[in-house]
Amino acid sequence: MRPARELRWPDLVWDHFSRPRFGGFDERVAAAAEAGFAGIGLFVDEYGRLRDEEGRRAADLRDRLDDHGLVLADIETVRGWCGATGQPTEQCRRLESLAYEMADGIGGRYLQAIGPYDGIVEQAVAAFGALCDRAAEHGLLVG
Numbered sequence: 152m153r154p155a156r157e158l159r160w161p162d163l164v165w166d167h168f169s170r171p172r173f174g175g176f177d178e179r180v181a182a183a184a185e186a187g188f189a190g191i192g193l194f195v196d197e198y199g200r201l202r203d204e205e206g207r208r209a210a211d212l213r214d215r216l217d218d219h220g221l222v223l224a225d226i227e228t229v230r231g232w233c234g235a236t237g238q239p240t241e242q243c244r245r246l247e248s249l250a251y252e253m254a255d256g257i258g259g260r261y262l263q264a265i266g267p268y269d270g271i272v273e274q275a276v277a278a279f280g281a282l283c284d285r286a287a288e289h290g291l292l293v294g
Contacts, residue, residue, distance in 0.1 A: 155222040155260035156290070164224040166192035176201055176212065180219050190224030190260075191216070195249040209256025226250045226291065227262040232282045237274035237281070247285065249283055254289040261272070262291040 159234055165183045169192075175183070176197075179204055183191050193212075196245065201207040216223060231240035239247070258282060268275040283293045 162189035164190045167194040167227045184219035190222040192225030194227045223257045225261045230265045232280035233268035233275045235269040238242040251289045262286045
């Protein structure tokens, strides 16, 4: 299985929010593989639910992806990366913690970051750069 960072055109990724909210993780992985996707996206709070409510470990999810020839391509999403002080909000810290747990345990290519940001644009630039640096420590690109 090639690493998620090696995905290239014409590889397809089935992002988490590009589908209706139904079906369990295993069902979604099987459907993505059957449809010819190379990877999936997974929402950080869905990962937290799988871990906390279903007792699924990151290694279990990685194994399920491996069984179907898929990778975790996109970790979706962190927000609050620039609060009023120019620092990440508590919400962002929580979401990043889950995202990095996913990246370290499952793998991944890309961490999605969404806005809005608080403060001035210079603070947002610095905060986004800091987010990119933190994500890079876990092998992730940020967009």
